[in-house]
Amino acid sequence: MDDFLFRVDDGPGVGAGHLMRCLALAEEICQSGRKVHLLATRPSVLHHRWRATGADVMIRDCRIGSEEDLAVTLQAASLLDADWVVVDGYGFTVDWLDAVGGERNTLCMDDVGVRDPSVALVLNHNPGAEQRYAGSYRRCRKALLGSDWFLLRSEFKDQVRCPENGQILVCLGGEDLDNRTLNVIQALVACRGVDFGVDVVCNDAQFAGIAEMAELAVSAGRRFQVHPGPLALAPLMGRAHVMICGGGVTAVEALSMGLNVVAIVLADNQAEGIAYLANTGALDVVQVTGDWAEYAASAALEYVARSGSTNDHKMPFKFYWGGAGRVFARMIAQ
16 A cells, blocks of 8 residues: 545635645655655645655646546546545535545545535544534545544644733735735724734735734834745644634634634534533634624734733633544454
């Protein structure tokens, strides 16, 4: 068992989370001495992270989830004699997944329990998935559900955390098309009476507006740094006291490092997992309605105000660090 083919994309309308969570599993596979191949439909600035692990990256220009995509994927799996195909993305139908699963051992990454493909493994690693989706996957051989299987990249496990008092990290993802990051920064800059610093991660399209906001923040006496993405988040998380982020994979990554988290629900598929975490007391959750940006800023600053006290953190989230290794072991045992 030597070759593993990943079929996953990122980019506009897709986001980066699929590609980056699969990278955690790819790291585990490569460390075992086996070979990883990534098949994508478009080039990505994040592909260098895969190549750095030893993965081979192939680009085939076709529509995600199309018949051509299926033919290309099956051809690549056949040429590589891939032992496993890992598929992650919302553009793949049940029929598409069934076709791949009929040819190869297939692991399907899922989030919301709507698709029920006939594959070897379905992985839904979102917090509370074992409760919400226990009966959703009936056609697969095995469903791996919940945060015990969470795919955490090595950078988060290896990062030494040295939080700086009052340091806030803001990152709403590389696909923040509505520039909600700027709304959060504006709300933070408008606050008075609390000393804080900000690291903000933004994409190139946002940079001009946020750079202007940085000048305003600095003139108001704030410690403020702008970091054009994509970049490794772990070092910035390592110095942060609190993080304002989207409600997807990044929120769980931040919790795994012990950060206070204010999570903003930016997509429907984030809502249930983040609500589960909020109900455990692990984080604050913000819906994008009304004065949402002001609420997110005030929630973050409440943590800053309590910085250094014995009650400055939410209830710790019980997190199992070996999720990627457990998933890989289950694949090998299949």
